[in-house]
Amino acid sequence: MSATEAPKPAPAGAPSKAPATNRIGHTLQDYKGAASTLCAGCGHDSITSQIQRALFESGVNPYNVAKMSGIGCSSKTTAYFLSLSHGFNSVHGRAPAVATGSYLANRELLHICVSGDGDTASIGLGHFMHMMRRNVPMVYIIENNGVYGLTKGQFSATADKGSTHKKGFENEMMPIDACALAIEMGCDYVARSFSGDIKQLVPLLKGAMCHGGTSIVDVVSPCVTFNNHEGSTKSLKFARENEEPLQEIGFVPYYDEIKADYPEGTMKTIELTDGSKLTLKKLERDYDPSDKMRALDLLQKARDERLFLTGLLYHNPNSSKGIADQLNMVDVPLAHLPESVTVPSAAVLAEIMEEYK
């Protein structure tokens, strides 16, 4: 099922200067949430805006969304978009598992899980990996600032080796690369972006929403309060100056035609589960996101050389079975099955009892 909805036919003779509503009649406002309580300038707030835009422009029905998160500044942001949707700010590191349960209960909902690098790569690493292994359909966004924002700036496991702490000392360990792990765990949609790169982040998010399995979007998102100093490789300045997009990305919903007209060989098209498409315009590097080993190789290189590569890192054109199919689940959300279906008959019980007699 696609989370985005096809356009309603435009009302005949609609005024040309219509209010800014999307295809299902919602305004951008409908995709907003409570006022942010994050620091002014926090990268996470930019991501929140991009999520709102992606949802709005894609015409996602707010009543069809479940927002999940763990604990952290990043995890708080589920309160800052889509106040029309149910949200669950759970506990530190367990959101992937909580979201898995939620998906099992209601597979019709679009699950958006927002997490931090501490949440995902430290305490929640095991769950993150197993969620991907199970291929639980979900847009999983990592708001990656290399530190624990909410607890005041300790290094997280995604901090680059040699990146400096606000107190001056250096991180001694190699970073965990959530995207490399995602690819390793068989995730079929893996992207990296930057909170400041609106042009790229929005289509990547839209694409993620149309993918039928787990999609990972790792967004470098500067913590302006604790990790924005000289020497940090997750500062706004560093990210701005070093971002190297792999492609120029466009999104075409399943009900639209691809319009962009690029010279032969400069554009790739990726078809997503629900028929929507991503268009990838070639930039410097010649990059094929369907090549797993190429992606891993590039990420390894990026880590060693501290390149900040963004874009669609990996997409598997032959997507794997989602968890609902692995478990051969009925299409109706389990939560809504009536008692007549979920409680076997007295005759069945009698039959079972007979075996124990």
Next chain:
Amino acid sequence: MSATEAPKPAPAGAPSKAPATNRIGHTLQDYKGAASTLCAGCGHDSITSQIQRALFESGVNPYNVAKMSGIGCSSKTTAYFLSLSHGFNSVHGRAPAVATGSYLANRELLHICVSGDGDTASIGLGHFMHMMRRNVPMVYIIENNGVYGLTKGQFSATADKGSTHKKGFENEMMPIDACALAIEMGCDYVARSFSGDIKQLVPLLKGAMCHGGTSIVDVVSPCVTFNNHEGSTKSLKFARENEEPLQEIGFVPYYDEIKADYPEGTMKTIELTDGSKLTLKKLERDYDPSDKMRALDLLQKARDERLFLTGLLYHNPNSSKGIADQLNMVDVPLAHLPESVTVPSAAVLAEIMEEYK
């Protein structure tokens, strides 16, 4: 510090038919432990024997070893070797972290951690990954049977896709490959072997003991009781028939010379942290274990095509800093520091108090 000890000079005029003792005067018996309580024929018991042999032949001082484990049939085996060494059978999945603490307390000990695939790849996955990221010096052996032996045969996360359960149904998910993860996490010594391949496992274990950081040895070890049926890809039969060693491996301790004489280009030598060496004789494939991406690529292929490749998968000739150096720790085991060193003086306290006045 090398865990293995250099030979004592042979006593002058020692009888030629001396009792079978190793270089430091211990018999193989000294490396044994309590009687195994595992099922007759369990792969884990073979590994235990190989561990004993490797320790014995390397002349490891039993009093210098700490044996760590989690919970599972595999984790029990720390009781079955080296009864002269302290062992710690901790809780399910946390052995990597327990062992990390133990290493910090006493960096002079050779830490041998034995774990199962359930222990490592499910409940303990996060700790396993972070131990490798920290590069805690330790021989970490995974006794990998694709099932939870001790709880009677449920699939573990290393079960191959399509492998069958004792009740007949198939595993739907891709396996977690601990070796691929190890390489991804920057582990410098990564090997895979088979419990039945004595010739290979012993030198790989010896090599692991001489490596200065975390070394991962993932040993396929058939569970003859719950995962030995037709359709299992971790059965004894499957492993025997499908094992494809990448190299023929020899071990040369640091106090010996390499003697084997192979034609040019057919043998590689790997130098380990303490100066000992592994000799790798080329077999079918031309394989360079110092090439990270090659290793990942091969493992990916192995997973897709269900190849059972064994041998030294990856060794980094420029090994990374171990945790003790990252933390700039003193050489003396922390546990043995005297009070005179660990308790600052009254004058220091007075100085500190002054700042709060």
Next chain:
Amino acid sequence: MSLQTDADSPTATATPLPSTAPIGNEADAIVNDVVIQVATSNGTGSQSANLVLMRTIFEMGVPVSGKNMFPSNIQGLPTWFTIRVNKDGWSARRRDADVFVAMNPESAAEDIAGMRPGSILILNEELQKFQNRDDIHVFVVPFNKLVIPVCPDGRLRRLVVNMMYVGVVAYLLHLDVEELKGAIARQFSKKPKAAELNSNAALAGYQWAAENLPKQYKFVVKRMDKTKGKVIIDGNSAAALGLMYGGITVFAWYPITPSSSLGEALIDYMARYRHDPETGKATYAIVQAEDELAAMAMVVGAGWDGARAATSTSGPGISLMAELTGLAYFTEIPAVIVDVQRVGPSTGLPTRTNQGDMLKAYLLSHGDCKHPLLIPGNVKECYEFGIEALNLAERLQTPIFLMTDLDMGMNLWMTDPFEAPTKPLDRGKVLTAEDLNRLGEFARYRDVDGDGIGYRTLPGTKHPNAAFFTQGAGHDDRAKRSEKPEDWQGNLDRLTHKFNHARTIMPKPVLNADEGATLAIIGFGTSDPAIEEARHILRTQHGVKSSYLRLRSLPASAEVIQYLKDNDKVYLVEQNRDAQVASILRMENPELGNRIVSVLHYCGLPLDAQSIVEQLEVHLGKRKS
């Protein structure tokens, strides 16, 4: 030393013949009151033999129960199976056996040393060297020789030999051979070859005994009619059936002894009975999680979304579920946790029984929180409370613990068959879009009905007022984040109020009282059969009449408090060291706390009546402690 001994070994030929004089006489026979214990090595397939023995007796109409005491490994260590045959239906453990079958060299010396004088030993010939008693009746059987003609395939003998002792026991106890054959046929109904082989083995054992052993009249099993319509089942299967009939839709688990067989039984039942007949698709999801934290997290996520969700685990898993249980408590999400208690602390004794998590589950998680416990006292209640747990979780919007134990979960109990539920599932207070239209307003955590329970909406509800933000952080009654002292305290007080409401709707205790009772007892769970038997002993042997309140849930209801008020002294029987349930009652009822006297049992073995009687005798001044 190994069981597989060469039949031609010198030991085997040196077997002395047993005496042929009959043992006991028919007139004085103890009828239908015997405990049979079999010691084998685990993984040798003796389980089938023991089940056949049980079944034979059951089919003779005589009440029977079976307990397996196994080691925490998979193969090769001593295992004891105990069958209690009792005309009055007593099913608790009895301390020592009347008939002991010694098949295991590892434990034989200790096993034989521990036998009660006057009891009967069936001894595998190979183990003769361990026999040094002259105060017991010893029947030496050359099992390993006898099995050879019966079972030509040498590899199967290790298994088949077990069925031979069944034959010997059957002969000695006067069991009905036809029922024995029937039981074997049933046991191997899907494997006719095995059925034949085992039948031959049993009959050969029987035959050999008839030809070589004296008649035995001390203990006799005679046909009666006390098992008609009954079933024999283990508590884990029963609880799994309960969950299925409770309409469970999401089950997330992580294997751990002794709860694993609950998950596995559920997998089997659901595969059989919970697939859409048309599409063949599953009306449920069962996930083996990566650990207990994830299992509980999945249950919480699913419960939030409106699924009927549960997990099952044992000790260590309970510890790991602590944080998420607190989350479910404070966000008020339905969740069911089945705790099949094993012996803790820590890894403890995974294959022994205990009630050592009672207080821990009740108080699980940091901060001020307490959780309702359902405490089935028999396998039937395992089933019924399995359903009820899912109902109460949705009704109370909170985690509900179903507290059983290894003895209940993994042992075999005779019971009346279970009945399909007659009342509809309780789905609790859920508002639909229509409700919201009607009501206009919605505050998730407001106590509208005075029971402390707010109304919830489910994700996906298509209404602009439906959404709320669930969080473990402090919130006001509209689920908005709040750090205000009055919001916090108000919310916590409402949760206390809700907990006190739970007292009024959870299963009430059951009171069994002798007329003129002078002794008051509280107990729960698997202590029940031992307590009833102890009361019987007290009544019949000591002339002490007692009343007995069986707790079936916590927090304690008014009836429990009243019972404490009505009795100056109440003996509270529990299977743990720290008097955990007594602690709960004491902390909540300080004015009554000193009326409780604890009777504790915590060695890992199932509770037996004698242990209770002895402790009570001490308290009653009839015995020195």
Next chain:
Amino acid sequence: MSLQTDADSPTATATPLPSTAPIGNEADAIVNDVVIQVATSNGTGSQSANLVLMRTIFEMGVPVSGKNMFPSNIQGLPTWFTIRVNKDGWSARRRDADVFVAMNPESAAEDIAGMRPGSILILNEELQKFQNRDDIHVFVVPFNKLVIPVCPDGRLRRLVVNMMYVGVVAYLLHLDVEELKGAIARQFSKKPKAAELNSNAALAGYQWAAENLPKQYKFVVKRMDKTKGKVIIDGNSAAALGLMYGGITVFAWYPITPSSSLGEALIDYMARYRHDPETGKATYAIVQAEDELAAMAMVVGAGWDGARAATSTSGPGISLMAELTGLAYFTEIPAVIVDVQRVGPSTGLPTRTNQGDMLKAYLLSHGDCKHPLLIPGNVKECYEFGIEALNLAERLQTPIFLMTDLDMGMNLWMTDPFEAPTKPLDRGKVLTAEDLNRLGEFARYRDVDGDGIGYRTLPGTKHPNAAFFTQGAGHDDRAKRSEKPEDWQGNLDRLTHKFNHARTIMPKPVLNADEGATLAIIGFGTSDPAIEEARHILRTQHGVKSSYLRLRSLPASAEVIQYLKDNDKVYLVEQNRDAQVASILRMENPELGNRIVSVLHYCGLPLDAQSIVEQLEVHLGKRKS
């Protein structure tokens, strides 16, 4: 609405001049007894301003304490800092302020509404629209205008403006300007530029106040000499110092409010004082673990190996450490866990204070286990018990919990300076190779000395008898795996015995009793200052004399039991909903349980004396509830 308002805005120009008549008169002035509260927005750097204010008063010799009430985010939400100035040294929270500085538009309306009649409001001109009271004294200050000439750099004004209110308060309360300057110089000792800027700002504020505001005589601060030699410190720094002086060698932690600053203080201290002077190498390891499970696992691993190891955490971390705590209990491995309690359950209120883990830590983990708690009542004890915790952990070979809370850990308390330990570290019962030679025999879990504590050897001990196998599974006294009932029960009983031994060696309670006391109180931790103040109020205002036993550890020692025996009724004050420590005492002393009457406080704010007095008045029949 934002704090950064244009100085030329119409609101700013419309400021009415304050009345110039003096407030109060000098003769009736309340001297050195005032509560100043400042409301700002967090992340605006007001902390330095508040510290300067505190420091100024401290240097005038007047006892002072400071409490920061901050939101659970990083920037932009309301924060309140409260300075209590009290000549008698009362340092508990007082319910409402005498002088309120309103700088935060978010909270101003509520802040002003909540003020006590007759109190003084210093109001940022921008917030005038929120001022609607005529029963308080209002001083409107055009801070945002005043700051312009003082601080030319517009970006810094948001910070510097805070120092201006310090000047205004200093003027109003008659603070010593020289001390004020000194305090600023000290606060910014490493940043001379900032020092100058801030000094100018403070003086400008002072100056403006002197020129524009009336004299104020209701509350006056006058120099005295009650702070000489004292220090001001937070409990987390104190506990970190304790761990350092306790010879800690391994610290594994995971950040969580409000315990993070303990870990960070330790990192700083150890970096300064625990490196080998010659090699520059660390004589310790501090690891930021991947989560609390790992942190505790590392501590257990390190403790097993003979390190002095600790972790620190708060609520959710305690839940996550449950399984490993049980492992340490049962394998008898030393471990220290500092629990800086915050408000639970679940995420709760991470930046509010509570004593809600007492019972949870005491009973942490499944199965029968209980853990000793150390409960410091002041910052000095945080330091002392930090040392003691490491000693007791090795002595008792068990996890020791050091229970503080946010109020203790993160707020500022005046105290006598700490003293370096005079007795050597207690390294507990460890056998070396030489000991083993001498003794010949070694059984890890044998109770040789009758205190329940066995001897251990450390890994690496070079002796053939040294090794033993540590496991969370049942074991005999030689640490060999055992499932025998008697081994299990014997071991568990020894652990109980050891726990009871702990009662005798843990810090004893402190008893403060008025002569002729008619009221008995038990309390602990940060309740101490409020309880003492409440006793003072009862004594001086109600003529009620009281005795007060301050619990410093659990399990309860004989002195605590005796106190309960000596008093028919004992009021137990604690900061949680569920009367957790009362529950512990009741469950263990049922015959005394009904003597305990709980006085509870659980809204997240630090306990104040008035709350105790009011509840006691109800109990004493002097007030309706």
